[in-house]
Amino acid sequence: MRKAITLTVNGKSRPADVDTNLSLLDLLRAELGLRGPKYGCGMAQCGACTVLIDEVPARACMLRAARIDGAAVTTLEGLADAETGALHPVQQGFLKAEGAQCGYCLNGMVMTAVALLRRTPDPSDALIRDALRHNICRCGAHLEIVASVREAARLLRGADV
Template sequence: MFSALSKSGGITVARYSLRVNGERHEVDVEGDTPLLWVLRDELGLTGVKYGCGVGLCGACTSHVDGEAARPCVRTTADSTRTRITTIEGLSRTGDHPVQRAWRELDVAQCGYCQPGQVMAAAALLARDPDPDDAAIEEALRDNVCRCGSYPRIREAVRRASRLIRGEDR
């Protein structure tokens, strides 16, 4: 949903209506503005990290209609009829099973990639609450952790899986 606002110098700014973290937001931007910058700069959702800008590192991973997606390569115009969830909207209190597992296992080192890792893991567990190691690897393979926390990340996904299935408390 959008409406044209102004055009100057060949640039058209329009008003776009986005559903982010369960709330409706109106933003005035160019339609080809990457969703990442709208989330960060217009809505102040800085948990969505800028890593590469080309969809390769996973630092910006968020959910679009429940699936892991990269807002750095998705335009604002293409996001108007979707449900967008960022790390801030995964759980208002930080008690989502994936977040809990991350804390309990002290996964983060520098922490920069962790919101994207958490969101990729949460999307996986929403569609498969008992993934095998191959499914975990597949879901997280394009999320880069420069600190090398991969063993703890995988263990945290397994722990979150057990929490979701009620096997751990």
């Protein structure tokens, strides 16, 4: 069965005719060519596929695209400034504090950190760890990831984002 939907993806209206079983992740990657969200576990457990839906972190691998008709979806690609290409402060924080090794978890860590810092501009390390607890980093870069979010918070407090 198919359904016509329209999503706002990274600020652009994107109509699509989707199979009702198509995951949001498959729509974003296969049909829209966005590579930020990754396929990790396919069970919403690892966080590699995290996107923001109406500003709330969500696992795209388990969401059916047809069920979020009308929603605003932000992917990793949508964080950078569209006009200048300047990276979002959270992306800058991860670069500066070297918060990635292999980079596979990076999408989920960044997207979850963006949502956290919008809610809590100056989180404690405990709050950062709690917010990221459902995102798996297999490389063990957890200390650098926490430092990256702290750096991003510092950058955001100095920037109007």
